[in-house]
Amino acid sequence: MSRHPNHRTHVIPEFPTMKRLVLIGAACLALTAVTPVRAADALPQLAEILASSDDAQLQLDILRGLSAALRGRRTAPMPAGWTKVEAKLTGSANGEVRTLTQALSLTFGSQRALADLRQMAADSKADAGARRSALDALLAVRDAQLPPTLLQLVADAEPRVVEAAVRGLALYDDPGTAATLLARYPALSVGARRDALNTLAGRAANSRQLLAAVAGGKIPRTDLTADLVRQLRAHKDEALRKQLTEIWGVVHETSPDMQAEVERVKRVYWAGGSTPGDGPRGRVVFNKVCAQCHTLFDTGGHVGPDITGANRSDLDYLLQNILYPNAVVPxxxxxxxxxxxxxxxxxxxxxxxxxxxxxxxxxxxxxxxxxxxxxxxxxxxxxLMPEGLIAQLKDIELRDLLYYLSRPGQVNLPAGQ
Ligand code: HEC
Incomplete structure (x- = not known):
């Protein structure tokens, strides 16, 4: 039997705009867990429309609606008829249709989508951006079979893939994680090292192995920044606390005389003479201890407030905030x-x-x-700003940092940085 060439277009007018919107709306409401029964009604109908329509705009409307409704959920039951939708739309000429379909198929636990993405992530010949996206998508649904791939990708040649793998391992309680990350640590980039430390600090068992490596001199003690130490202390694990006190010493959360300490650091600063520090070197120190959380002159993180407009020319303000972040916490x-x-x-x-x-x-x-x-x-x-941030700095680094912080504008990094 020969098919009418316009066979598919006949289907669309049967779904007038109002009905489409009602269906999409019902599915979205239902998916946000209000009435699972209605989801069971609406989803197969939406799948049917997706599978029978060739209208990319209609497909996009439905796919976007479903994605929005499922945001924040790792998994959801696969609606009847989805396998057909997946087979058809992953071959769509429209890139967004393909991406959304694959992402939704993943959320619905499609084995085919999981296997395709795992293969893509591990393929060292594929485009690095696509591999990274594949990893991110698998991590977003917490693919249970991913850990062996992640452990292998820690040693990948592509930095973006390594970073996602190192971070991704934090999601899994895999017995291989600590040994792999610690062995690979010296070869990792500075950023990936931080990610590795963060992943290890996320679980008590891995944290104990991390601290053993620090005690054994395999990882420099100074790589454990104050915020990591805080993270390690948050575990309710006696053995770990003991290890931490041995390596790090007791961290004083408050000081008996805050103003005296501010005055002491000010004397260290002014001992540097009329120009106590060096701006470019100070910027290097800032990048090391502050930039991950703060933006200054348009670069840096967004964990804490942007301090460009803060009262930086006032040394007292700076030191009170750096030494005693807990004195006043919004x-x-x-x-x-x-x-x-x-x-x-x-x-x-x-x-x-x-x-x-x-x-x-x-x-x-x-x-x-x-x-x-x-x-x-x-x-x-x-x-969230830890105490003790500047305790590890040498006097000259401290002067450079404070000098840089009090400058009105940005300075260049030293040559070669
Ligand atoms: C782990 C993240 C983190 C790091 C690292 C960090 N800070 Fe903060 N910082 C914060 C947060 C969060 C706040 C806001 C809460 C508070 O005031 O304690 C803050 C507040 C401040 C403030 C007060 C801002 C205001 O609005 O008045 C200053 C100044 C400051 N930080 C400077 C620094 C400097 C300098 C460094 C590096 C030596 C640093 N911070 C490192 C997270 C961080």
Missing amino acids: NEYRATTIETKDDRTITGIVKEQNPAATVIQTANELLTVPRGEIKSTTTSDQS
């Missing part, structure tokens, strides 16, 4: 610790809380943690 910057059901500890600033997920900004990255994975959430009265 509520939106209080550190929150989330414990997940699979025993990961995440410390950061809560940016958004909705019925599906909590979005938390750590010193390293912005994470979305689905509500169902959270065991407990504790908000402290401490700032």
Whole structure:
């Protein structure tokens, strides 16, 4: 039997705009977990429209609506008829249709989509951007079969892939993680090292192996920045606390005489003479200890406030804030610790809380943690900005940093940096 060439276009007028919108709306409402029964009604119908329509705009409308409704959820049951949709739309000429279909198929637990993406991620000949996107997508649904691939990709030649793999390992309680990351550590880029430390500090067992490596001199003690130490202390693990005190010493959370300490550091600064520091060198110190959280002159992170417009020319202001971040902590910057059901500890600033997920900004990255994975959430009265940040600096580094911080404008980095 020969098919009428316009066979498909006949289907579309049967779904007038109103009905389409009602269907999409119903599916989205239902998917946000209000009435699962309605989802069961609407989703197969949407799948049917997707599979029968050749109208890319209509497909996009439905796919975008579904994606928005599923945001913050790692997985959802696959609606009837989706396999047909997947087979058809992953071959679409429209790039966004393909991407959205693959992403949704993943959320619906499609084995085909998982296998395709795993293969793409591990393919060293494929485009680096595509490999990174594949990894990100697999991590977003927390693909249970991914850890062996991640462990292998820690040694990949492509930095963007390495970074995603190192960060991604934090999601899994895999027994190979600590040994692999610690062995590879010296070969990692500075950024990937930070990611590795952060991944290790997320779980008590890995943290103990990390501290053993620090005690054994395999990882420099100074790589453990104050915010990592805070993260390590957040584990309720006696053995770990003991190790930490042995390596790091006791961290004093408050000082008996704050103004005296400010005065002492000011004397160190002025001992440098009429131009106590060097701007370019100070910028290097800033990049090392502050830039991950603060923007100054348009570069740096967004964990803490942008300090370009702060009262930086006032040395007292600077030192009080650097030495005693906990003296005054605006509520939106209080550190929150989330414990997940699979025993990961995440410390950061809560940016958004909705019925599906909590979005938390750590010193390293912005994470979305689905509500169902959270065991407990504790908000402290401490700032996410750690104390003791400048305790490790040499006097000259301290002078350079304070000098740079008090400059009205940006300076160039020293040659070769
Ligand atoms: C782990 C993240 C983090 C790091 C690292 C960090 N800060 Fe902060 N900082 C914050 C947060 C969060 C706040 C806001 C809460 C508070 O005031 O404690 C803050 C506040 C400040 C403020 C007060 C800003 C205001 O609005 O008045 C200053 C100044 C400051 N930081 C300077 C620094 C300097 C200098 C460094 C490096 C030596 C540094 N910070 C390192 C997170 C960080």
